[in-house]
Amino acid sequence: MTGPAYPAALSAQSMEGRTSAPRPWADWLDSRLTIVFLVPGLTCLLALTLYPVVYNVVIGFTNRSLLFPGVGFNGIANFQQVLTDSQFWHASLRTLVWTLASVAGQLVLGLVAALALERVTRGRTLLRLALVVPWAFPSVVLAYSWRFMLDPLYGVSNHILMMLGLIDGPISWFGDAGWAMPSVVLMNIWFGFPFMMVAIIAGLQAIPRELYEAARVDGASYWQELRFITIPGLFQLIAALVVLRTIWVFNNFEFIFLATGGGPIDVTMTLPLYAFSVGWQQYNIGRMAAVSVVMILLLFAILSIYFRLIGSTRQRGSE
Amino acid sequence: MSRVGRLAAYSVAGVLALFALFPLYWMVTSSLKTYAEVYTFPPVYLPSAPSLDSYEKVLSSTPFAMFFRNSLIVALASTLIGVALACMAGYSLSRARLRGRKFLLKAILTAYLFPQILIVVPLFTAISALGLAGTYAGAIIAYITIVFPFSTWMMMAYFSKIPEEIEEAARIDGASNFLIFWRIVLPLAAPGVVTVLIFSFINAWNEFLLSLVILGGGERRTLPVGLFNFIGGEFAQWGEMMAATTMTMLPTLVLFMLIQRRLVGGLTAGAVRG
Numbered sequence: 001m002t003g004p005a006y007p008a009a010l011s012a013q014s015m016e017g018r019t020s021a022p023r024p025w026a027d028w029l030d031s032r033l034t035i036v037f038l039v040p041g042l043t044c045l046l047a048l049t050l051y052p053v054v055y056n057v058v059i060g061f062t063n064r065s066l067l068f069p070g071v072g073f074n075g076i077a078n079f080q081q082v083l084t085d086s087q088f089w090h091a092s093l094r095t096l097v098w099t100l101a102s103v104a105g106q107l108v109l110g111l112v113a114a115l116a117l118e119r120v121t122r123g124r125t126l127l128r129l130a131l132v133v134p135w136a137f138p139s140v141v142l143a144y145s146w147r148f149m150l151d152p153l154y155g156v157s158n159h160i161l162m163m164l165g166l167i168d169g170p171i172s173w174f175g176d177a178g179w180a181m182p183s184v185v186l187m188n189i190w191f192g193f194p195f196m197m198v199a200i201i202a203g204l205q206a207i208p209r210e211l212y213e214a215a216r217v218d219g220a221s222y223w224q225e226l227r228f229i230t231i232p233g234l235f236q237l238i239a240a241l242v243v244l245r246t247i248w249v250f251n252n253f254e255f256i257f258l259a260t261g262g263g264p265i266d267v268t269m270t271l272p273l274y275a276f277s278v279g280w281q282q283y284n285i286g287r288m289a290a291v292s293v294v295m296i297l298l299l300f301a302i303l304s305i306y307f308r309l310i311g312s313t314r315q316r317g318s319e
Numbered sequence: 320m321s322r323v324g325r326l327a328a329y330s331v332a333g334v335l336a337l338f339a340l341f342p343l344y345w346m347v348t349s350s351l352k353t354y355a356e357v358y359t360f361p362p363v364y365l366p367s368a369p370s371l372d373s374y375e376k377v378l379s380s381t382p383f384a385m386f387f388r389n390s391l392i393v394a395l396a397s398t399l400i401g402v403a404l405a406c407m408a409g410y411s412l413s414r415a416r417l418r419g420r421k422f423l424l425k426a427i428l429t430a431y432l433f434p435q436i437l438i439v440v441p442l443f444t445a446i447s448a449l450g451l452a453g454t455y456a457g458a459i460i461a462y463i464t465i466v467f468p469f470s471t472w473m474m475m476a477y478f479s480k481i482p483e484e485i486e487e488a489a490r491i492d493g494a495s496n497f498l499i500f501w502r503i504v505l506p507l508a509a510p511g512v513v514t515v516l517i518f519s520f521i522n523a524w525n526e527f528l529l530s531l532v533i534l535g536g537g538e539r540r541t542l543p544v545g546l547f548n549f550i551g552g553e554f555a556q557w558g559e560m561m562a563a564t565t566m567t568m569l570p571t572l573v574l575f576m577l578i579q580r581r582l583v584g585g586l587t588a589g590a591v592r593g
Contacts, residue, residue: 026495033496034415041408041467042423048464049430052441059441113335119328129576130336133343136575138525140543141564145346148557156345156362170360194339198582222324251434254527258547272436280532285440292437299432 060289078290088291090266091274092298098185098270099250099302103242105189110196111238115226117197118204135194143258146187150174174260177267184259184268191255192245199241200234207233239310243303250299271295350374350561357558373562383563385538386545389455393530393541394523397459401466401523402474402516406508408467409474410500414483424475430468438464439532446533453537461529466519473518477511478504514581521571542567 029036063074082088113131120127137145149157152172161167173183211229220228253272256262262269262277269277275295279288349357351369377383412420442461443452451457481504489499505512527543534540536548546563 030495030497033500034411037407037411037500038415038423041404041471044404044463044467045427045430048442048460049433049438049468051445052438053433055441055444056437109335112331116328116331116335119325120332121325127332127336129579131332131339132575132579133339133572135579136521136568136572137342138543138568138571139527140525140546141346141568144546144560144564145342148349148561149342149345151557154358154360154362154557156364159361190338190342193335198579247432251436253434253436258527272434275434275436279440285444288440289437292434295434295437296432299434 056289056292059286060293062286064286064289065283074286078287079294081287082290082294087266087269088271088274088294091269091271094181094268095250095270095272095298096302097181098188098256098268099246101185102188102192102249103245105185106192106196106245107238107242109189109193111200111234113193113197114200114204115230117201131197132194134191135198137191139254140258142187142191143255146183147174147259150183175264177264180260180264180268184256187259188249188252188255192249196241196245199237203234203237204230235313239306243306246302246306247299250302271298346561347565349558350565352558354556354558357556357561373556373558374566376556377559377563377566381549381563382545383542383566386540386542387566389534389539389545390524390541390543392455393458393462394520394526396455397462397466397523398516398519400459401463402470402512402519404463405467405470405474405515406505406512409471410478410504412471413475413478427468427471430464435465435528439528442529443532452533453535453539455539458530458533458539458541461533462523462526465522465526465529469522470515470519473515474508474511477508477515481507510581514578517574517578518582521575524571 059071060078061073061075062071063077064071117124117128117131134142149155150173152158152170152175155170155173157173158167158170161171162169171179173179207230211233212225215225215229251272253276256268256270257273257276260268262273271291272295275288275291278291279285348364348366350373351371352363352366353368353370353372356363356366412423439461442464446452446457446460449457451460485503485507486499489503490496494502525543526541527547530541530544531547534544536544540548546560546567549560549563
């Protein structure tokens with residue numbers, strides 16, 4: 001912590017000077033400063049987050065469109081339409097693939113990077129700086145730089161892979177129905193692993209050194225230390241990271257929208273893109289609202305499975 | 320530590336660092352290539368005669384400067400307002416023994432749970448009902464949704480590290496609550512405030528979806544949306560695109576490198592926005 005612990009300018013006299021004038025109104029506010037400080041921010045939060053959520057739940061039951069002024073209730077028609085739309089189910093499945101593959105990849109790569117960086121002594125700061133670079137990429141820059149690298153005609157990735165003998169000819173990564181999803185997932189893993197790494201490095205500092213010293217006295221190998229000390233020590237943190245990242249990746253719209261636009265032939269159309277196309281491109285915001293409500297329920301379902309898994313693992317660990 | 324182990328650690332870290340850096344390297348070098356060098360296969364790995372032609376073209380033939388200014392205005396204003404509100408709320412939440420404190424914390428965190436795609440259309444209809452669609456004010460209001468929640472969490476983490484005894488001492492001297500916050504707590508939390516300001520600014524600068532919907536295709540478009548519109552239009556030259564993306568991310572890359580170490584403190588909060 002920098003700065004003086006108790007600024008000299010704030011001697012008792014100067015403060016008395018400030019509060020001596022009787023200002024009942026100001027005193028009243030000051031005595032309730034906690035509330036006064038909370039109100040503006042929370043009002044904003046309510047207006048900007050809770051209002052849209054409620055709006056969605058209500059509008060989901062109407063035929064509201066951005067094209068026509070009127071609104072009429074049409075019951076559960078939107079939800080029926082959404083749930084019987086095969087596109088919706090395909091989008092849900094794609095969202096699961098996109099989320100699970102991205103989060104798993106980010107976690108594994110982040111863990112490996114953190115463990116490697118822990119053992120590096122010289123040049124550590126520089127390596128760390130290099131490794132966090134992807135985190136700083138704005139989504140639009142991320143998508144366009146990767147589009148250029150993966151370009152079918154002039155892309156550098158094709159050349160590198162051909163030189164390594166991994167592919168025979170150029171591939172249109174974002175334009176090929178089979179490769180588009182793996183490609184956006186790889187892009188997302190590249191973007192997200194530094195965050196996992198930084199968090200895990202912080203988590204590693206919190207594991208007591210004595211555990212490792214004791215293990216070394218007992219002649220444990222590196223892998224045994226990893227298996228019995230490091231991973232269990234990181235478990236809580238990893239669980240939290242996975243939950244946070246899952247929420248973020250599940251809801252992410254921009255990466256795919258900017259990289260492939262959901263194509264080709266919808267193979268990268270995840271739920272946020274599906275909702276956007278229904279609402280913003282077909283102007284049917286009643287149905288879009290229904291999609292988002294179903295989306296949240298799906299996210300809740302995934303998270304509750306996570307929490308159950310985390311809970312059961314923790315129990316097994318304590319037995 | 321064994322020599323083999325250390326060698327393995329260096330090679331793993333080295334390979335990953337290459338993987339992490341390569342897209343940046345490729346973007347920046349491509350922006351410096353000539354047209355012929357960008358459009359060739361096999362690609363040129365090192366520009367033979369680096370030139371700033373692409374940059375010149377972007378600045379002279381596109382409204383890049385206007386987008387840049389729009390981004391600066393919207394990101395700065397929403398960051399300042401959002402972080403000011405977050406400092407106040409974060410201080411209250413870190414100090415108060417309110418009955419609903421836990422509930423409030425959860426409510427703020429829940430704000431992350433909702434996908435942006437769900438929030439953006441209702442926000443748009445509300446903001447356009449106020450006549451603010453396509454204006455700076457409308458975008459700034461919308462951007463506060465992304466700045467305020469995680470800033471509050473991060474500020475709370477910084478405030479709770481400041482010992483309350485310091486405040487008690489000032490309170491005995493007769494200082495008002497506001498004065499204690501303004502003259503003692505806030506200066507002590509200054510490093511945290513700076514970190515949160517920078518991180519919020521970066522997030523606001525990078526924001527895409529809110530800008531796309533609230534500001535549309537108009538004069539007030541921010542950089543990310545401006546770039547998005549380029550690639551669809553006649554402006555689809557990779558060299559110029561790379562010059563434009565380089566100019567978009569350089570300011571935030573520098574800022575990010577300055578604060579990346581300090582982010583760990585408020586990490587769980589910052590996590591959610593990536």
